[in-house]
Amino acid sequence: MEATRIALVTGGNKGIGLEIARQLARAGIVVIIGARDAGRARSAVEALAADGLAVHALHLDLDDPATAKAAAAEIDVRHGRLDILVNNAGIFDFADATPGRASLDAVRRVMNTNFIGTLAVTQAMLPLVRAAPAGRIVNLSSSLGSLALNGDPNSTYYGAQFIGYNASKAALNMLTVQLNEELRGSGIRVNSVSPGFVLTDLTGQGSMTAEEGAMLPVRYALGGEDSGCFIEPNGVTPW
Numbered sequence: 001m002e003a004t005r006i007a008l009v010t011g012g013n014k015g016i017g018l019e020i021a022r023q024l025a026r027a028g029i030v031v032i033i034g035a036r037d038a039g040r041a042r043s044a045v046e047a048l049a050a051d052g053l054a055v056h057a058l059h060l061d062l063d064d065p066a067t068a069k070a071a072a073a074e075i076d077v078r079h080g081r082l083d084i085l086v087n088n089a090g091i092f093d094f095a096d097a098t099p100g101r102a103s104l105d106a107v108r109r110v111m112n113t114n115f116i117g118t119l120a121v122t123q124a125m126l127p128l129v130r131a132a133p134a135g136r137i138v139n140l141s142s143s144l145g146s147l148a149l150n151g152d153p154n155s156t157y158y159g160a161q162f163i164g165y166n167a168s169k170a171a172l173n174m175l176t177v178q179l180n181e182e183l184r185g186s187g188i189r190v191n192s193v194s195p196g197f198v199l200t201d202l203t204g205q206g207s208m209t210a211e212e213g214a215m216l217p218v219r220y221a222l223g224g225e226d227s228g229c230f231i232e233p234n235g236v237t238p239w
Contacts, residue, residue, distance in 0.1 A: 006083050008082055068120050093110050133187070140193060145172060149238065194233075
């Protein structure tokens with residue numbers, strides 16, 4: 001009998017992350033929610049329990065690498081491996097703007113959380129993913145992280161100029177590319193997934209629900225042989 005797979009969803013206490021956790025749990029995956037706020041994590045676990053889904057939460061703050069190491073140690077003790085890592089947690093700062101107007105503090109916060117923090121989590125969890133028979137790493141990116149689309153005046157995303165956020169997602173895509181090469185031959189699949197224009201408290205607007213936005217990341221978390229790709233609901237996203 002195949003062992004139940006273990007998944008960690010960072011920022012899984014709300015928005016797309018919560019829906020990813022819900023859909024993975026429905027698929028029979030043992031889901032761990034990584035969250036920095038204990039109260040929100042508890043509320044998320046209770047909400048999923050009300051749907052008959054058993055998940056648990058760990059303290060994980062992308063601005064504090066020590067929490068990633070502590071979380072990895074606890075997952076190691078409990079499970080000895082991590083089959084699925086969904087790097088979902090991220091922030092947007094409304095003081096972010098075009099290069100000439102953006103607050104440097106805002107850009108620094110966004111880069112530190114969305115890229116450096118995600119890298120710290122990935123480094124901490126990688127030994128556990130290597131211990132799984134067929135690990136999957138899904139990085140929640142955005143079409144705003146595409147250099148091609150940022151430079152295309154005909155792109156829907158051309159006018160969305162937020163140097164901090166866009167650069168953080170471009171950097172996350174670089175993590176996907178380089179990690180895919182580093183793990184070549186290991187059986188671990190690594191992909192950047194842009195869920196689409198999802199209405200959450202991060203964006204304040206969007207054309208998709210969080211449930212719809214979670215579907216593509218979940219698909220890549222559960223299986224598939226593609227690796228080193230940048231994917232959106234309509235197909236491949238240009239780097």
